[in-house]
Amino acid sequence: MSFVYRLTRHPIPFDTDRGGEALALFPDTDAVLHPLLAGAGGCSPYLMGLMQREKTWLADALAGDPDAALQAEYARLREIPWDQMADELRRGKRRVALLTALADLGGVYSLEQVTGALTEFSYLATDLAMKAALAHEIRRKKLPGMTDQDLETGCGMVALAMGKMGAGELNYSSDIDLICVFDEERYAPEDYHDARASLIRATRKMAATLNDLTGEGYVFRTDLRLRPDPSVTPVCLSMEAAERYYESEGRTWERAAHIKAHPCAGDLEAGARYLKRLTPFIWRKHLDFAAIQDAHDMRLRIRDHKGLGGAFSLPGHNMKLGRGGIREIEFFTQTRQIIAGGRDPDLRSRETVPGLRALVAKDWVPEAAAELLITRYRDFREVEHRLQMINDAQTHSLPTSDEGFQRLACFMGESDVEAFKSRLSADLQEVHDLTESFFAPDGVKANSGPELSETEEEILSRWPGYPALRTSRAQEIFARVRPEILSRMQKAADPAEALTQFDGFLAGLPAGVQLFSLFEANPQLIDLLVDICATAPALAKYLSKNAKVLDAVIGGSFFKSWPGAEVMFTDLSTALAEQDDYEAQLDLARRLMQEWHFRIGVHHLRGLISASEAGREYADLAEALVRALWPLVVAEFTRKHGTPPGAEQGGGATVLAMGSLGAQALNARSDLDLLVIYDAKDVEESTGNAQGKRALATRPYYARLTQAFITALTAPMAEGRLYEVDMRLRPSGRSGPVATSIDAFESYQRDEAWTWEHMALTRARVIAGNEELGARLEGFRGDLIRNHATDSQILQDVADMRQRLADAFPPGRGWNLKRGPGALQDIELLAQLLALAGQSDARDTESQIRAGQVLLQDSEVDDLIKARSLNWDLRMAERLLTPGALDEDEIGEGGRNFLVNACKSVGIDALKSQMETHKSRVAAIFDRVLTGTGQLPQK
Numbered sequence: 001m002s003f004v005y006r007l008t009r010h011p012i013p014f015d016t017d018r019g020g021e022a023l024a025l026f027p028d029t030d031a032v033l034h035p036l037l038a039g040a041g042g043c044s045p046y047l048m049g050l051m052q053r054e055k056t057w058l059a060d061a062l063a064g065d066p067d068a069a070l071q072a073e074y075a076r077l078r079e080i081p082w083d084q085m086a087d088e089l090r091r092g093k094r095r096v097a098l099l100t101a102l103a104d105l106g107g108v109y110s111l112e113q114v115t116g117a118l119t120e121f122s123y124l125a126t127d128l129a130m131k132a133a134l135a136h137e138i139r140r141k142k143l144p145g146m147t148d149q150d151l152e153t154g155c156g157m158v159a160l161a162m163g164k165m166g167a168g169e170l171n172y173s174s175d176i177d178l179i180c181v182f183d184e185e186r187y188a189p190e191d192y193h194d195a196r197a198s199l200i201r202a203t204r205k206m207a208a209t210l211n212d213l214t215g216e217g218y219v220f221r222t223d224l225r226l227r228p229d230p231s232v233t234p235v236c237l238s239m240e241a242a243e244r245y246y247e248s249e250g251r252t253w254e255r256a257a258h259i260k261a262h263p264c265a266g267d268l269e270a271g272a273r274y275l276k277r278l279t280p281f282i283w284r285k286h287l288d289f290a291a292i293q294d295a296h297d298m299r300l301r302i303r304d305h306k307g308l309g310g311a312f313s314l315p316g317h318n319m320k321l322g323r324g325g326i327r328e329i330e331f332f333t334q335t336r337q338i339i340a341g342g343r344d345p346d347l348r349s350r351e352t353v354p355g356l357r358a359l360v361a362k363d364w365v366p367e368a369a370a371e372l373l374i375t376r377y378r379d380f381r382e383v384e385h386r387l388q389m390i391n392d393a394q395t396h397s398l399p400t401s402d403e404g405f406q407r408l409a410c411f412m413g414e415s416d417v418e419a420f421k422s423r424l425s426a427d428l429q430e431v432h433d434l435t436e437s438f439f440a441p442d443g444v445k446a447n448s449g450p451e452l453s454e455t456e457e458e459i460l461s462r463w464p465g466y467p468a469l470r471t472s473r474a475q476e477i478f479a480r481v482r483p484e485i486l487s488r489m490q491k492a493a494d495p496a497e498a499l500t501q502f503d504g505f506l507a508g509l510p511a512g513v514q515l516f517s518l519f520e521a522n523p524q525l526i527d528l529l530v531d532i533c534a535t536a537p538a539l540a541k542y543l544s545k546n547a548k549v550l551d552a553v554i555g556g557s558f559f560k561s562w563p564g565a566e567v568m569f570t571d572l573s574t575a576l577a578e579q580d581d582y583e584a585q586l587d588l589a590r591r592l593m594q595e596w597h598f599r600i601g602v603h604h605l606r607g608l609i610s611a612s613e614a615g616r617e618y619a620d621l622a623e624a625l626v627r628a629l630w631p632l633v634v635a636e637f638t639r640k641h642g643t644p645p646g647a648e649q650g651g652g653a654t655v656l657a658m659g660s661l662g663a664q665a666l667n668a669r670s671d672l673d674l675l676v677i678y679d680a681k682d683v684e685e686s687t688g689n690a691q692g693k694r695a696l697a698t699r700p701y702y703a704r705l706t707q708a709f710i711t712a713l714t715a716p717m718a719e720g721r722l723y724e725v726d727m728r729l730r731p732s733g734r735s736g737p738v739a740t741s742i743d744a745f746e747s748y749q750r751d752e753a754w755t756w757e758h759m760a761l762t763r764a765r766v767i768a769g770n771e772e773l774g775a776r777l778e779g780f781r782g783d784l785i786r787n788h789a790t791d792s793q794i795l796q797d798v799a800d801m802r803q804r805l806a807d808a809f810p811p812g813r814g815w816n817l818k819r820g821p822g823a824l825q826d827i828e829l830l831a832q833l834l835a836l837a838g839q840s841d842a843r844d845t846e847s848q849i850r851a852g853q854v855l856l857q858d859s860e861v862d863d864l865i866k867a868r869s870l871n872w873d874l875r876m877a878e879r880l881l882t883p884g885a886l887d888e889d890e891i892g893e894g895g896r897n898f899l900v901n902a903c904k905s906v907g908i909d910a911l912k913s914q915m916e917t918h919k920s921r922v923a924a925i926f927d928r929v930l931t932g933t934g935q936l937p938q939k
Contacts, residue, residue, distance in 0.1 A: 154266025
């Protein structure tokens with residue numbers, strides 16, 4: 001048989017007479033069930049009463065499987081006529097509660113099975129009560145346009161299960177929290193008010209069916225007050241009205257409540273769509289540490305309201321709301337879900353235990369802490385269930401008398417009452433200590449902090465006027481974190497300089513509550529911020545405009561190894577595919593780019609990666625974004641203007657990376673040099689005529705597609721922009737079309753292109769689009785380079801171009817790392833010339849230098865590579881440290897230290913001298929090559 005009574009530790013029933021009476025009710029029952037029936041009957045007058053009322057039904061149920069018995073009862077209820085539903089639901093509730101309790105006591109059901117069975121019945125009861133009420137309205141012809149066939153979908157009405165019901169975690173005496181809404185689009189505009197009035201009546205009738213106490217008892221105490229603004233709104237609202245409320249006025253506790261929301265009755269599909277539309281309200285895009293304070297305040301209000309804020313005492317202690325109780329564990333879980341669930345859908349569990357396990361898997365909660373909370377949660381729920389079984393009381397409070405504790409201990413299978421009480425006290429305190437440290441961590445007092453100079457005090461005096469501190473809540477949180485910020489600032493190489501940069505960071509913040517809450521919950525971020533302010537003012541300024549990128553630091557993987565372009569592309573594509581519309585995809589791409597871009601900068605700043613590695617990672621990021629966005633842009637453009645010409649014949653377009661992106665070496669401020677090449681396969685126009693638009697001819701089609709792609713990358717949106725895009729390397733430069741056919745491109749490169757355009761092609765690389773066309777382009781590029789003429793005219797062309805660049809961009813202030821004789825631009829120009837001379841496919845600068853040894857002396861190869869390495873290290877640092885030219889007097893002590901360490905030099909003066917020496921050597925080598933004193937290879 002399915003019932004196996006496993007509570008072998010169960011003592012003699014508390015009330016032996018009543019226990020014996022329970023056994024007498026079922027004389028033919030298998031002897032293995034006798035301790036179970038005696039224990040339940042002796043300890044719980046409530047269960048004893050149910051056994052007496054449902055003797056015949058229970059005798060049959062005990063002879064079989066409890067799951068099958070429950071499903072048979074559900075099937076019976078579904079066949080009940082609507083006018084008999086109220087009484088039959090009460091009878092069904094008795095049976096489900098009784099059989100579930102016995103399966104619980106007998107060890108047949110786990111906690112999840114117990115709460116699942118009770119919740120499953122609540123869903124069914126709510127659905128049947130709703131449909132019975134709606135059927136009444138339909139019979140009275142009060143629900144416009146609805147017939148009995150519409151009952152299956154609740155006539156557009158849906159009940160959302162909230163709280164424990166929504167999570168599938170009901171207890172034996174739970175009330176149920178419902179929010180009732182209806183899909184206004186199911187009704188004609190002229191019928192809206194009549195339909196609304198009818199659905200309000202149906203909701204009230206449904207609640208009465210479930211809630212009212214009759215001779216048969218009640219089904220569930222039903223609470224409809226979780227709806228928006230319940231003091232002024234009706235019991236059933238339109239979805240549109242509810243959405244407007246949450247968008248404009250929704251509060252943190254309502255967000256937390258909706259974590260567990262689940263459509264349970266009526267139009268389930270409409271309910272699911274409605275909750276999906278509420279996703280931005282429930283789950284914020286960015287980490288929401290301000291929710292911690294909101295949750296803490298809510299806990300305190302609940303305690304005050306229930307009078308539970310005093311000293312801990314086990315007698316009468318509330319296992320749900322009291323110190324260390326069930327609600328503490330639920331709040332702990334839900335608050336951490338709110339913090340990070342917007343970024344990670346895997347954390348959006350409605351259930352407590354799976355929610356905790358998900359938080360462990362994503363490194364938001366230590367495994368040991370989660371396992372402790374899970375164990376205590378299960379233990380406390382069992383205590384709660386036994387308390388409620390005793391007399392069907394809606395109680396969570398422990399007994400206040402010795403006799404009461406003796407009965408509870410007996411029902412829990414505990415023979416030593418004092419040991420039971422002692423263990424329970426310790427368990428509650430353990431949970432309280434763990435959760436309280438999260439909600440109200442010990443911190444420095446707001447008025448503490450280091451001694452400040454008069455100048456520093458003057459800086460601090462400006463802070464109250466900054467936008468980030470305009471609200472009282474922001475001021476309150478900042479007052480708690482300010483001492484920690486100032487204390488850690490003192491550890492910087494130049495504290496006064498760090499404070500000045502932090503002042504600039506704070507002044508640029510548009511708001512502060514979320515960020516200050518983030519710092520309060522994660523003090524390690526303050527160290528990172530101080531590090532940035534003390535070393536890289538430009539990065540600090542970027543951070544003040546994009547503070548949300550700090551979310552990524554908390555995610556757990558921020559300091560892990562770089563995943564590479566391919567993994568990034570796969571992850572980006574997956575994330576973008578989950579967005580509902582094109583604009584959301586573009587916004588998400590911007591947010592992810594900012595986070596990864598910031599991560600590379602921090603890794604470089606902290607010496608976790610070299611300048612060379614940072615350059616490759618910036619390029620990987622840009623390539624992954626271009627690859628992931630290109631098909632989305634094409635799909636959106638196709639939807640509007642039809643299938644790209646030639647796509648159905650195997651053609652299409654491809655994106656060619658030029659310049660630094662082609663060479664896979666970007667810096668923190670690089671723009672992207674791109675070309676779009678297409679192959680229309682002789683097709684003259686687009687096909688499909690999407691949305692009634694006329695077909696576009698091939699040339700304007702690809703031109704407009706390219707413009708749409710540039711817009712996707714460059715347009716400022718809510719989350720900022722991705723990159724600046726430069727397309728001047730296309731054939732004929734600014735005067736040429738933005739998209740070029742493959743035939744025109746090849747013809748131009750063979751017959752018309754200037755030497756500098758062929759040099760630029762040495763760095764070209766296909767990164768997105770049609771693979772067949774990409775392979776053709778790569779083959780053409782290789783052939784062109786390998787068969788390139790190498791004569792004195794090339795040297796003259798390069799010399800002329802070098803001179804034009806020098807005339808157009810004379811040396812400026814600072815170190816002149818990019819332009820000027822021997823600077824980075826000179827090195828890269830020479831490297832491209834060497835790649836042509838060496839007929840090499842190499843794209844990166846170092847490989848191109850090595851390929852051109854035919855024009856170089858052996859020592860010159862090493863000199864150029866060393867010069868490029870140092871210049872690149874300096875250029876990467878410059879673009880990270882300052883928005884302008886590198887000037888050792890302006891980057892501060894922290895910046896100078898970073899430069900010296902990154903370049904492995906002994907000091908800033910030595911580093912500058914070393915750079916000038918390299919530039920002089922590079923300029924001399926370039927001059928010698930251009931004079932033709934080297935040996936030119938022959939074609």
